Amino acid sequence: MQARKLHLSKGVMWLALAILGPIEVHAQTTPDTLWIQLNEVTLAGDTMPALRFCPSMDWDTVNVSFYVNVGQSYEVVVFNGDSVDHGFELGVAGWSAVNLPAGESTVVELPELLEGSYRYGLSSERGRVLGAAGVIVAGFDALPHFHWNLGDWEPARMWGVANGGAVDPEAPYVPRQFTVNDRIFPNTLNDPFGHVQIGVGTSCYITIANQGSMDHVLHFHGFHVEVLQASQHPERVGWTKDTMPFLQGEVTVVRLDAFQAGMYPVHNHNLIAVTNAGLYPGGMITHLNIAP
Numbered sequence: 001m002q003a004r005k006l007h008l009s010k011g012v013m014w015l016a017l018a019i020l021g022p023i024e025v026h027a028q029t030t031p032d033t034l035w036i037q038l039n040e041v042t043l044a045g046d047t048m049p050a051l052r053f054c055p056s057m058d059w060d061t062v063n064v065s066f067y068v069n070v071g072q073s074y075e076v077v078v079f080n081g082d083s084v085d086h087g088f089e090l091g092v093a094g095w096s097a098v099n100l101p102a103g104e105s106t107v108v109e110l111p112e113l114l115e116g117s118y119r120y121g122l123s124s125e126r127g128r129v130l131g132a133a134g135v136i137v138a139g140f141d142a143l144p145h146f147h148w149n150l151g152d153w154e155p156a157r158m159w160g161v162a163n164g165g166a167v168d169p170e171a172p173y174v175p176r177q178f179t180v181n182d183r184i185f186p187n188t189l190n191d192p193f194g195h196v197q198i199g200v201g202t203s204c205y206i207t208i209a210n211q212g213s214m215d216h217v218l219h220f221h222g223f224h225v226e227v228l229q230a231s232q233h234p235e236r237v238g239w240t241k242d243t244m245p246f247l248q249g250e251v252t253v254v255r256l257d258a259f260q261a262g263m264y265p266v267h268n269h270n271l272i273a274v275t276n277a278g279l280y281p282g283g284m285i286t287h288l289n290i291a292p
């Protein structure tokens, strides 16, 4: 049973590794508090302003994604560490953004959810462009469950927004960095939540959330996966495919049945998105590592 392990601090994790052997961590249990923090990230030489939902007061470059139980509501405290007000957004019908005043903690009541994966984030342009967004997974916990938050980043546009500007809708959008869970390849292979590592003859779920400002398309090598959820393409549920597009904001859940061992890439089919600042290979690439 690999899903639903507690998030552990690095020190505790290493201690646990020394005593118990490897622990697989795929997502966090429901947090009591989310900390919105403003800082900077550097990817392949580009330094950019960044907003993240962090699991503690400490800055973290990776947004929190977490599990909830199906049909259970939760109160989560959201601290807005940014200098401007934000709204807490959740990708469920009828949700209206919860106001998060700057510098304050606000209790957000997460509703009872049906089995599925849901995008959460900030409602403002600043919040979206600076990348504060993750997923909440309800159910789908009978198998290991990995997640891929897809992101695209144009540093000049981000600095403009961070300094109080607005995105020019007429300006061409030319991102230089492309991420899975806020990491570029090959660092995607160091991601316990995103790097699929399971044994041959076993299965897992993968949540794929397009958190970016453009549409994306992924190609799986080695396997066709079954679509269990596609928030903007309900007709795809039940399809078995190796290539799939994801509209902006779309959240998809697939099931992978690992019938053969080996190392198989999954990559963006748009070749600019498999580069780091123009250099190939990079960006939105991860691997399916299926142990014999």
Ligand SMILES: [Cu+2]
Binding pocket: 219, 220, 221, 267
């Ligand atoms: Cu391919």
